[in-house]
Amino acid sequence: MSHVRLIDRRRLLGLAAASVLTAGTSGPGAVAAEPTADPVPALDRGAHPLSDLGALARMIGGARVVGLGEASHSGHEFFTLKHRLFRHLVAAEGFTTFALEASWSTGLRLDAYVTRGVGDPEQIMRDEFQGQYLFWNTQEYLDLIHWMRRHNLAHPDRPRLRFVGNDLGFPGGAAFDQVAEYVARYRPDLTRAVTASYDALRPEATAQAGPWMAGQLYGKSATERKADADRASFALALLRDEGRPQTTHKSGRAAHAWAVQNATAIAQTFTGYAFPDEQFPERMRYRDHAMAANTAWWLHHRGGRILLASNNGHIAYISDNPAEFPEPAGAVLRRRLGDDYVNIGLTFNEGTINALPDFTAQQPRTYTVPPAPEGHSEHTLDQVRHRDFSLDLRTAPAAARAWLDSARPTRSYGLYWSTEAQAVALGRSYDILVHLHRVEAGRLR
Numbered sequence: 511m512s513h514v515r516l517i518d519r520r521r522l523l524g525l526a527a528a529s530v531l532t533a534g535t536s537g538p539g540a541v542a543a544e545p546t547a548d549p550v551p552a553l554d555r556g557a558h559p560l561s562d563l564g565a566l567a568r569m570i571g572g573a574r575v576v577g578l579g580e581a582s583h584s585g586h587e588f589f590t591l592k593h594r595l596f597r598h599l600v601a602a603e604g605f606t607t608f609a610l611e612a613s614w615s616t617g618l619r620l621d622a623y624v625t626r627g628v629g630d631p632e633q634i635m636r637d638e639f640q641g642q643y644l645f646w647n648t649q650e651y652l653d654l655i656h657w658m659r660r661h662n663l664a665h666p667d668r669p670r671l672r673f674v675g676n677d678l679g680f681p682g683g684a685a686f687d688q689v690a691e692y693v694a695r696y697r698p699d700l701t702r703a704v705t706a707s708y709d710a711l712r713p714e715a716t717a718q719a720g721p722w723m724a725g726q727l728y729g730k731s732a733t734e735r736k737a738d739a740d741r742a743s744f745a746l747a748l749l750r751d752e753g754r755p756q757t758t759h760k761s762g763r764a765a766h767a768w769a770v771q772n773a774t775a776i777a778q779t780f781t782g783y784a785f786p787d788e789q790f791p792e793r794m795r796y797r798d799h800a801m802a803a804n805t806a807w808w809l810h811h812r813g814g815r816i817l818l819a820s821n822n823g824h825i826a827y828i829s830d831n832p833a834e835f836p837e838p839a840g841a842v843l844r845r846r847l848g849d850d851y852v853n854i855g856l857t858f859n860e861g862t863i864n865a866l867p868d869f870t871a872q873q874p875r876t877y878t879v880p881p882a883p884e885g886h887s888e889h890t891l892d893q894v895r896h897r898d899f900s901l902d903l904r905t906a907p908a909a910a911r912a913w914l915d916s917a918r919p920t921r922s923y924g925l926y927w928s929t930e931a932q933a934v935a936l937g938r939s940y941d942i943l944v945h946l947h948r949v950e951a952g953r954l955r
Contacts, residue, residue, distance in 0.1 A: 547912065547913075548909075549890060549909055549910050549912070549913035549914075550890065550893045550894060551909070552906065552908070552910035552913075553890075553894050553901065553906070553910045553913075554894055554895050555907055555910075556901050556905065556906045556910060557895070557896050557899040557900070557901050558896070558899060558900050558901070559898070559899055560896070560898035560900055560946075561898075563594065563595060563598040565900060566595065566854075566942070567599060567603055569900065569902040569941075569942045570599075570603070570852055570854075571852070572849075572850075573849065574809060574814075574815045574816065574847070574850040574851075575805060575806075575815070575816045575818055575843060575847060575852075576599075576817050576851075576852050576853070576854065577820060577824075577825030577843065577851065577853035578592055578595065578818065578819050578820075578825065578853075578854045578856070579820060579821060579823075579824070579825045579826070579854060579855050579856050579940075580592075580819075580820075580821055580822060580856050581822055581856050581858055581921055581923065582858075582864075582865070582922075582923040582949070583865075583923065583924055583925060584645040584865065584951060584952040584954070585949040585951070585952055586650060586949060586951060586952050586953060587861075587948075587949040588858075588949060588952075589648060589650035589651060589952055590650055591944065591946075592608075592654070592817070593650065593653065593654045593657070595817065596608055599815070599817060600661070600671065603815065604669075604814070605814065605816070605817055606669050606670070606671055606672060606813075606814030606816075607672045607673070607674055607808060607812065607814055607815070607816040607817070608654070608658065608671070608672070608674075608817055608819065609674045609676050609805055609808065609817065609818040609819065610646065610651075610673070610675055610676070610818075610819050610820070611675075611676065611677050611801065611820040611821065611824060612638070612639070612643055612646060612675035612677055613638065613643070613675050613677050613678065613679045613680040613681070613682060613719070613779075614674075614676065614677070614678065614685060614772075614804060615638075615680065615682030615683070615684045615685040615775065616638040616639075616643075616675045616680065616682060616719075617673055617674040617675030617676070618675075618685060618772075619634045619638065619682065620673045621672055621673045621674060623655065623659060624658045624659050624662060624670075624671060625662060625671075625672065627659065627663075631655045631656065631659075635647045635651070635652060637718065637719065638682065638719050639719075640718060640719045640720030641679065641719055641720035641721075642679055642723070642925065643679065643680075643719070644720070644954075645864060645874070645925070645952065645954070647954065648952045648953050649953035649955055652955065655673065658671045658673060669814060672812065672814075674805075674808050674816075676801045676802075676804040676820075676839075677797075677800075677804075678775065678778040678797060678800050678801075679779070680713075680722060680723055680779070681711070681712075681713065681775070681779040682713065682719070683712060683715060685772045685775050685776050686708055686711075686712045688768065688769060689704065689745070689769050689772050689773050689776070690704070690705075691769075692749075692753075692765050692766065692769035693769070696753075696755040696756065696762060696766070697753050697755065697756070700748060700749070700752070703748055704745050704749065707741045707742070707748075708742075708745060710738070711742055711776070711780065726783050727783060730783075732784075732786050735780070736784045738780045738783070738784065739777070739780040739784035742776050742777040742780040743780075745773055745777070746773040746774055746776070746777040749766075749769060749770055749773050750770050750773070753766065754766055767811060768811075771804075771807055774803075774804075774807075778796075778800040782797055782800070790834065791834055792836075794834065794835045794836065795835075795836045795837055798824060798835070798837055798838055798839040798842060799839070799842055801820070801824065801839040802842035802843045803842075805818055806843065806846050809847070809850075820839070821922070821924060822855050822939075823835065823838060823922060824838055824840065825839065825853045825854075825855070826838045826840045826841070826853065826855065826939040826940060827841050827844060827853065827938065827939055827940070828935070828938050828939050830920075830922070830932035830933065830934050831932060840853050852941045852942065853940050853941050853942070854900075854940060854942040854943070855936060855940035855943050855944070856944050857888050857891055857920065857921070857936075857943065857944075857945045857946070858879075858888065858945070858946040858947070858948065858949045859881055859882050859889070859891070859945075859946070859947050860880060860881045860947070860948050861879055861948040861949040861950055861951075862876050862877065862878050862879065862949070862950050862951045863877055863923055863951050863952075864877075864951045864952055864954060865877055865925065865926055865927040866925050866926050866927065867926075868926060869925075874954065875927070877927050879921070879949075882921065885918060885919060886919045886931065887918050887919070887920040887934065887936060888921060890913070891943075891945040892945070892947060894945070897947045898944075898945065898946045898947055899944070899945055900944050901942065901943045901944075901945070902942055903940055903941060903942060903943055904941055904942075911937060914935070914936045914937030915937040915938055916935060917933040917934055917935040918933060919931035919932070919933055920932065920934035920936070922934075
């Protein structure tokens with residue numbers, strides 16, 4: 511959603527990010543006393559150079575959904591790692607789907623290009639990657655999408671690669687179209703009721719995602735937003751409970767499931783916007799649960815294996831700010847999928863990133879991130895013998911585990927620039943860690 515409180519983990523309600531927790535504080539993100547043993551030799555023993563993607567794939571094992579995080583929404587090396595790893599997992603491990611923290615309907619449009627060559631990905635990205643998603647409109651993601659299309663053309667005998675968005679910010683027309691096509695074919699008797707519910711909800715064909723999201727939150731009263739949510743929920747319930755196809759053929763059942771999922775995505779968007787500001791933590795819980803539910807739906811109904819690209823805070827098991835962000839999508843996916851979900855947290859020591867100066871800004875700036883100071887997670891990780899490396903936190907030596915399980919300041923940037931860091935216990939938040947010595951700002955288009 512477009513409002514800062516709905517998407518940024520570093521700044522809330524226009525206030526500075528929560529300050530770093532200090533020793534003695536209680537709770538999941540509390541900073542613990544430093545272990546006395548130097549963890550670097552133990553980290554050295556477990557670390558693998560990032561040039562060895564096979565080692566990283568072995569850490570992933572047989573998981574069917576892999577959450578791959580990022581410590582900034584706009585770091586070039588974070589984006590290119592997602593591309594490199596996805597290509598490796600497609601070739602060596604049979605992965606078929608790239609899922610992104612983007613609106614469900616955006617995923618439909620990009621998937622149409624990847625699978626059938628429909629549409630212009632550059633234009634789709636300009637249309638859809640706005641507002642909270644502006645940092646996805648990069649050359650790096652465009653390169654990935656073009657590669658997925660080329661792969662599908664070159665390998666018609668293999669399972670098609672797919673692109674999916676698992677988030678709820680913008681309800682583009684593509685999702686409404688999927689519902690309308692099902693109703694017209696299988697349940698035309700419901701056309702009037704579904705159309706009546708959706709007429710006031712569907713964005714205009716010329717609507718831009720960023721202004722639409724801002725208008726939904728700022729331009730409508732809480733009563734109006736609740737009415738929108740009720741309309742979307744009514745259409746979903748009608749389709750789900752009374753809209754089964756009047757046929758027993760398998761294709762009809764599959765079409766119904768697909769239509770219900772698209773109606774669910776529409777309802778998620780309007781329900782998310784309907785939470786009043788004083789229920790912000792519940793709004794965030796709802797969003798993370800929706801992202802997990804959409805990812806799990808795709809897995810169960812489309813099969814294959816999924817690489818899920820999102821922020822560290824979404825793919826993690828433990829929130830670094832549970833008062834505001836009660837439960838990450840990663841925790842929900844682990845509960846639903848068990849060992850079929852594995853996550854990878856990303857850290858970096860220094861470099862440059864893109865970020866918005868504050869929640870009122872429209873244009874991002876490039877900021878320099880200095881080397882992490884002593885006491886930060888990245889300061890210790892950067893002493894490991896490999897410049898960039900992967901580490902299986904589940905099998906790390908005991909001396910490393912003691913350090914990994916202690917919370918300490920760890921950088922993570924969302925949309926907005928901040929010089930502060932939340933306290934994170936890496937070993938309790940992630941299964942696998944990738945650390946990069948240096949990153950550069952993403953190539954915005």
